[in-house]
Amino acid sequence: MDEAFDWIELTSGEWLKGTFRYMYNDSVEFDSDKLGVLTIDWSDIKEVRFGGPMGVRLDNRTVHRGRVTLDDGEMHFTETGETVKRDKVVSIAPVAHDEWDRWELNAKIGADYQTGNTNETSYTGAIELARRTATTRLKLSYIGNYSETDDVESANNHRVSSSFDYFFDERIFVRPFDGEYYRDPFQNLNMQLTLGAGIGYKLVDTKKMDWEIQIGPAYQYTVFSTVQPGEDSEAQSPAALFTTTFDADITDDLTYKLNYQATLTNRASGLLTQHLVTSLEYEITTIFDVFIMLQVDRVEDPMAKADGSVPSKNDVTLSLGLGVDI
CATH class of the missing domain: 2.30.30 (SH3 type barrels.)
Structure with a gap:
C-alpha cells in the first residue's frame, strides 16, 4: 500500500x-x-x-x-x-x-423574486466555518437577510459570530471566547456587540444525534439607530448568555439542525434577546443540498425610535435555497 x-x-x-x-x-x-x-x-x-x-x-x-x-x-x-x-x-x-483538512465549510444561499403589481426581492445568506483538532473547536459564522419591496428596503440585518472551545473530555468543554456582532436598523440596532465566555456540556453525543448546551457571563454594548430626545443612544450591560445546538440525522440524506441563543441584559439593552435558527437539509450530492430554514429574532423590550414608534418584538424569516458542504 x-x-x-x-x-x-x-x-x-x-x-x-x-x-x-x-x-x-x-x-x-x-x-x-x-x-x-x-x-x-x-x-x-x-x-x-x-x-x-x-x-x-x-x-x-x-x-x-x-x-x-x-x-x-x-x-x-x-x-x-x-x-x-x-x-x-x-x-x-x-x-x-494540510491545514485546510482541519476545516469544514457550510454555506447557504436563498433568494425570492416577485414582479407584477408588487416588486419584491429577498436574499438570505449563511456561512459556517469550523476548525477541529483532537482537543479544540473554532467556529466562525455569518447569517444575513435583505429584502426590498417596490424599491423600498424592508429588511437588512447581519450577524457575525465566533467561538472557541477546549474539550476536557468527551462531553465537557470550556469556552474562553464567545463573540457576536449584530446589526438590524429595522430593530433600531445600529450595532450590538456581545462578548462572553462559559462552560458547555454535551447532553447527547451519538453518531446520529448531537445536542449540547453552553452557559456563561457576557458583556453587551449597543448603539441604537435613532432615539427619542433625552434618551441615550448607547447602552451597556452585563449579561448572561445561554446557547444550545441540536443536530440529528433523520435519514441518511435528511438532517435537522437547531441553534438557539438567549441573552439576558438590563432593560436599556432590551432585557432579553433571543435568536433561533432551525433548518431541514436534504443532501443531493456529497457537496450540494437543498434546505428550508426558519429564523426567529425577538427583543423583549425594544428601544423606541426618534419618531416614537416602537419596533416589533419579533422578526421571522423563512428561506428556501441551496447549500454547499466542503
Whole structure:
C-alpha cells in the first residue's frame, strides 16, 4: 500500500484510499479522490492505516500525537507501544496534513423574486466555518437577510459570530471566547456587540444525534439607530448568555439542525434577546443540498425610535435555497 495515503478497511472487507480528515462524534470524514468526501460510521470501520502522524484524544482526557493504527478493535500507538480499546477513542485529527483538512465549510444561499403589481426581492445568506483538532473547536459564522419591496428596503440585518472551545473530555468543554456582532436598523440596532465566555456540556453525543448546551457571563454594548430626545443612544450591560445546538440525522440524506441563543441584559439593552435558527437539509450530492430554514429574532423590550414608534418584538424569516458542504 502507498504510505502517502490513509487506508480504511470497512467491516464489509472493502478498502478505501484517500485522506482521513477526522473522527468526531463516532463519525469519520474521509476524502477519496474517486468517491469524494465520505462520511463513515466509526463502527463500520475495521482497520485504519494512517499515512502520517495523528492526534488522538481518549476518554480519560489524554491526547496522544504520533504514528497510530487501528486493527482488531484496538488503537495502537507506535512510539509508546501502548494499546487501547477503540471505544476509548473520542476524536482523531491529522497532525501533519494540510491545514485546510482541519476545516469544514457550510454555506447557504436563498433568494425570492416577485414582479407584477408588487416588486419584491429577498436574499438570505449563511456561512459556517469550523476548525477541529483532537482537543479544540473554532467556529466562525455569518447569517444575513435583505429584502426590498417596490424599491423600498424592508429588511437588512447581519450577524457575525465566533467561538472557541477546549474539550476536557468527551462531553465537557470550556469556552474562553464567545463573540457576536449584530446589526438590524429595522430593530433600531445600529450595532450590538456581545462578548462572553462559559462552560458547555454535551447532553447527547451519538453518531446520529448531537445536542449540547453552553452557559456563561457576557458583556453587551449597543448603539441604537435613532432615539427619542433625552434618551441615550448607547447602552451597556452585563449579561448572561445561554446557547444550545441540536443536530440529528433523520435519514441518511435528511438532517435537522437547531441553534438557539438567549441573552439576558438590563432593560436599556432590551432585557432579553433571543435568536433561533432551525433548518431541514436534504443532501443531493456529497457537496450540494437543498434546505428550508426558519429564523426567529425577538427583543423583549425594544428601544423606541426618534419618531416614537416602537419596533416589533419579533422578526421571522423563512428561506428556501441551496447549500454547499466542503
